[in-house]
Amino acid sequence: MAVTVTAEGGPAEQARPLPDVPGPRSWTRAFDDLSQGWRQRSLWGYLGWQDIKQRYRRSVLGPLWISISMAVIATAMGILYGALFNEDIKTFLPYVATGLLIWNFIQGCILEGSEVFIANEGLIRFLPAPLSLHVYRLVWRQVLFFAHNVIVWVILMIIFPHPLGWMSLMALPAFAVLVLNGGWITILSGILATRFRDIPPIVASLTQLVFFMTPIVWSYDRLQENPAVAERARIAELNPVLHFIEILREPMLGDAITWRHWIVVGVITVVGWAVALVCMRNYRARVAYWV
Incomplete structure (x- = not known):
């Protein structure tokens, strides 16, 4: 150890440089937050499941109400819009139900994601946990909702058989992509909504509009087959939700x-995560003050 001599002639230790600690706005802390949150998956996995149990506490059917609600809405909308558009119920009802199944997952990530940090204000202020833990918890809860609603799809496939083949296995990576996008949507909308509290009601209004602009209760292919509106129908592809719905509905x-x-x-996923990570890097440390 290097020493120096003081004015009195005694030895003194040489000052050592302080360790390089990353500041609050650093990529290191942003990625550490995501990795630490992932390592605590036993915690957010348990909390996500408890969220569902608490919602249906003291109910006789419990979480089965998730599937019942989905089945009632899908059946009613399938029959109603099938009659309006003169569609064959055997193909249109599974089409609508599968679209609603996927939409509910996307809508949950958007709506609940915009309030994910606001709803967990107490935990964020007093519990030293990574911010991403709340993101993982919300996305996991939406995955559980999706798993419950898949029961409706299985029943419809039994009643109205479809030509499912090996390409139907593409539904697995398609759903994985949806989950991956649910992560950046939750991070981005959650941080922005925590800073600007007007965003959640704006997001709720826009989400209702996007629902009717997305081919869930109407068929995009039918519009393309109509020569009178085929050209204008392609405008629907400007809606990004359409592409997320189709990558999973087609194999299903x-x-x-x-x-x-x-x-x-794929392009939306890369760009979305890039923007979310930048937002995470710059504003992650401020969320505790904004809530």
């Missing part, structure tokens, strides 16, 4: 895979 119904939907979704 045994339809041919349209790869341009995958390309669009």
